[in-house]
Amino acid sequence: MEVRDTAHLRILLANERRDRLDLLAGIIDGMGHEVVGREIDVSAVGALTAKTRPDVAIVGLGESSEHALDHVSAIVREAFCPVIAVLPAHDPEWVAEASKRGLYAYLLDDRPAELQSAVDITLRRYADYHALRGAFDRSNEAAAREEKSAQAKQRQALELHDEIVQGLAVADLALKLGRDGESQAALTATLERARSIVTRELTELQSKGHTLEQLIGDTSRGTAGG
């Protein structure tokens, strides 16, 4: 979600009291925003939200706190916009329950100046949250892809290493059978195979930016000699 210019927003209003709706609509209008819908009925606010796709929804607490909570739930189900509540007085229990249902922010006053700044801050926080979440999701996807790629490489390495084991097993059995020439041939072939595997790995790592000096250092840490 991009941080939009908050100068002109499309706002949905919900309140069980029509007079409060009209009052708030006037304030919103005066701020330069567009009221895209007003709804009293909980059963209709969801459909209205889906239809109008507002930038912000503002729910007012009227006679019934439960009614306002249901408004919050219905709007959150339908839209990806932040929901702000306007409360006549501080109500921690209501705020806690509304938060569980998806309320994003609340303010205690519907004076125009405070409402505008509350909307600004809410939108920015909402955008930051979505950007962070998007980055997190992308990071998770990238990590999953990397893990899959690493596992594929590991399996490939297993196959190659098994080839070396097989070659050495042949050399070993030939030696034990007194077939020195055959043993030597198997040893030589296996050594060549091992060498080509290492060379290929070195080349691939160099192409990814590692220097030969670093890689030779890595190989030196394995066993004595070399």
Place this chain on the structure above:
Amino acid sequence: MASAPLSSSNGTIGVLICDDVDAMRRLLRIVVELSPSLHVVGEAANGEEAVSQALVLQPDVILLDLSMPVRTGLDALPEIRTVAPAAKVIAFSGLEESVVGGLARDAGAALFLQKGAHPDAIAAAIVAAHRNGGT
């Protein structure tokens, strides 16, 4: 229906050698034929061939490499036991017994033998598998 085993006709133990590495099969053949009580009845280079050869040849003992292309020895093992129920299978692998031995036995192997074993130990294992079922 499995036919009577061709392998025991001369009183020696008939061995089917299954390994995807040509050189290994050749050396194992030498190991078997060095022993007067053993003889080679056939070879297979992958798990599918191992099954079909086991069915046709009904060997006494099968030396079965676990890592083979087309079909692994481990995967083919249960079917081998079905088509050649009298054959004792020795799982033969470059992997460590602690890693794969249990899996091989669960699949029906009578014995596990690690690649690198002395030729005498290989021959002794074949005889032991045939006589005692590996016990």
